[in-house]
Amino acid sequence: MEAQTNKAFRRISHETLNEQVYQEIRRVIMAGLLQPGSVVTIRGLAAQLGTSTMPVRDALRRLLAERILVMDGPRRYRLRVLSRGEFEEILCLRLSLEGELTELATLCAAQQDIETLNQIQRRFESSLKSGDNFLEANQDFHFALYALAQRPITLSLVRSLWMQVGPLLNHYRMQQGGELAVEHHRAVLAALKKRNAPAARAAIAADLNDAARVILDELPAGADDPLQ
Amino acid sequence: MEAQTNKAFRRISHETLNEQVYQEIRRVIMAGLLQPGSVVTIRGLAAQLGTSTMPVRDALRRLLAERILVMDGPRRYRLRVLSRGEFEEILCLRLSLEGELTELATLCAAQQDIETLNQIQRRFESSLKSGDNFLEANQDFHFALYALAQRPITLSLVRSLWMQVGPLLNHYRMQQGGELAVEHHRAVLAALKKRNAPAARAAIAADLNDAARVILDELPAGADDPLQ
DNA sequence: CGCCGGAATCTGTGATCACATATGTCAACG
DNA sequence: CGTTGACATATGTGATCACAGATTCCGGCG
Structure with a gap:
């Protein structure tokens, strides 16, 4: 057969x-x-x-x-143009969903998984120094982490939210934003090793908040993009 | 012009x-x-x-x-066939997202809105007695409530989750499930009038949990549907 | 100069067709 | 009886075309 x-x-x-x-x-x-x-x-x-x-x-x-x-x-x-309010709403959702996934991932992570994440993190930091497309490596880190939680539906929702903010993230390149992410990611890894789920969630939340702040500062102050 | x-x-x-x-x-x-x-x-x-x-x-x-x-x-x-685990994951997500929307709706609801919800609830109860498609009126009640929260992105996620469980909801008709929903909806309306957000969230959570329990009991015990 | 109108163009929609291939049927062989 | 192979059918994909309607542009009128 x-x-x-x-x-x-x-x-x-x-x-x-x-x-x-x-x-x-x-x-x-x-x-x-x-x-x-x-x-x-x-x-x-x-x-x-x-x-x-x-x-x-x-x-x-x-x-x-x-x-x-x-x-x-x-x-x-x-x-689609994302209004300031919509962007903030997505941030709020991501804090909730990605925070939950991070906590679950902390509880599920095997030693092997943590090592893989470390590897991705090294690639992220090196791409940050070389100066090109570190956003892709950043995304790889986040989703490799979230995948550990074994929540396929939640993961698909988070992926959808990332796609909706993607154009903004890449349009305003967040030049200095990457530096902050390094520390937050390291904090996540440290919390993973210690199996400290709340600390991991807090580190991811700080990461998302910092990135969002960079975008919001560069975003035109008013409601939506003027669009020609 | x-x-x-x-x-x-x-x-x-x-x-x-x-x-x-x-x-x-x-x-x-x-x-x-x-x-x-x-x-x-x-x-x-x-x-x-x-x-x-x-x-x-x-x-x-x-x-x-x-x-x-x-x-x-x-x-x-x-x-798509929804596995038992996926159904439970969606329930967990709905408790979080719809609970949050319910709390916000409680804080935003005007007197006019509460009256509209009362009207939908009366239609729901009458359709329940007459015995046909009360699920549609049930959905109207929930989404009219959630719309008050003014969170379009969250609303779209919730709508997506409803669509994913829709076939199951309607396949197993949840004959006696509708009766339980009546009380939960009334509890929501009472909490709305008193601006008691946690109580409203608890009532919605009870509503979702009861409905899910009916589905899970009738669902084949094993993993997925055997599919011919 | 401003406003209206008509022609030309562009665009998404829907229909039809050709094609590669997956699926099902069935006879022949071991 | 079980397996294999070829043939017939069914199916999604991709291409091409016709069409309605929106947009743009330009000329003519007030």
Whole structure:
């Protein structure tokens, strides 16, 4: 019944064109290369990606469902602009959800897991010194930590919230914000070793609060982005 | 510049076929008419709905992004089956998020809002006696309450969680569950009048816990649904 | 100069088709 | 009887096209 389970072969990943297009569009958005409020068109993206309109349609609809895009007007896709109030609400949610995941992770973490996190943290610090895309390593640290909690649904909610603030995080590069994160991450690791769940939660909360403060300070004072 | 602002006219809603198809498929799923684990096909749904395959494709991809559907296998849409652990995790999240919204709603509620909630509650109780689709009125009560908190992002997360448990809620009809909800809702309304936020949260928590208990008791004891 | 109107263009939507491939059926062979 | 192989069917994906309607631009009128 069971086919030959030869370890020599690895599964062929038949990734659809749709998925590739979605990943690429999302990458560009999350990298902050498109300003919030920008209008995106199906044919325009299809031309830049070198595909037909069809995979782009599907990708945009998916981004719409994920609230990365909004439709204002009958046939108009636009990058969502996060108001100051919405940003603060997301921060509040993240403090609650990610704090809970951190506490659970502290209780579940094996020695092996802590070592893996240490490794990611070293990569984060080195990418911070070399000066490029430390935000990706930062995200890796957080989600590797949260994954330990074994809460797939909560994790998906947190991922959704990160995606919604992603464009802002990357647009305002938070130049000096990364330095603060180093200490907070180290505090998390120290708390993990001691199995001190409240301390780990507090360190993550401080990390999120500091990052949010950097964004909020650079954000235009008024309500939403003026959008042209 | 401003067109004639005549109150006599109301906006024409140009609802796309896509949206109608999505709403109809979701209605059928949420009504429990399709068992979790069922396979759905684009052409099959298109034939039953009397449309082309295109709007159905978009609707299925949206339901996929909303985690109502899953793809197992390269070209296979399937209704997601919620494991017991996932259901309990969602319950935990709902207790936290909906509890928070309830507390905030208690502090924000105007007299007018409480009266509206009373009205919805009367409709809920009458639909419970007449015996049909009281779940819809129940949902109206909860979301009318939560909307008072003025937390759009949190509300969207809660709506997502409701959609994920919807098929189970409606599949196991929770015959006697509705009776318990009446008292809990009344307790919420009483707490609202007295501006007692913790009491309101406790009443909502009791409501969610009782409903979940009914589902968990009827759920097959093991892990997931056996799915044919 | 300002406002209205019509043509041209652009855009998302929906339909139809071609294609690769997964699935199911069934006969032939061991 | 169980397994294998080929053939037939079904399905999602991606491409292309037609269409309605929104937007833009420009000319003409007041």
